Amino acid sequence: xxxxxxxxxxxxxxxxxxxxxxxxxxxxxxxxxxxxxxxxxxxxxxxxxxxxxxxxxxxxxxxxxxxxxxxxxxxxxxxxxx
Numbered sequence: 001x002x003x004x005x006x007x008x009x010x011x012x013x014x015x016x017x018x019x020x021x022x023x024x025x026x027x028x029x030x031x032x033x034x035x036x037x038x039x040x041x042x043x044x045x046x047x048x049x050x051x052x053x054x055x056x057x058x059x060x061x062x063x064x065x066x067x068x069x070x071x072x073x074x075x076x077x078x079x080x081x082x
Contacts, residue, residue, distance in 0.1 A: 003029045010064060023064035025057060027074060031067050035074035 008025030022028075032038055037046060056062035065073065 008064075012064065021066060023066050024070070025062065025064060026053070027065075027070040028067060031070045031074065035071070037074050 007028045011020045
């Protein structure tokens with residue numbers, strides 16, 4: 001539950017009756033851990049990603065994302081050196 005709080009997870013209605021889904025301001029831990037962005041340390045790419053996302057949130061141009069959307073946003077070629 002603490003990890004959901006850190007990621008800014010919200011339960012949102014899906015426009016399908018009373019069905020709800022989770023969306024978040026930041027990727028959830030498992031999504032981050034399984035992405036190409038998790039290289040075992042905080043890389044320069046991670047810092048740029050964080051600063052850009054934070055600026056978008058503060059500038060009110062960011063929106064909540066589903067786990068699926070985060071997987072797409074964090075998809076990298078794992079062969080690319082970081």
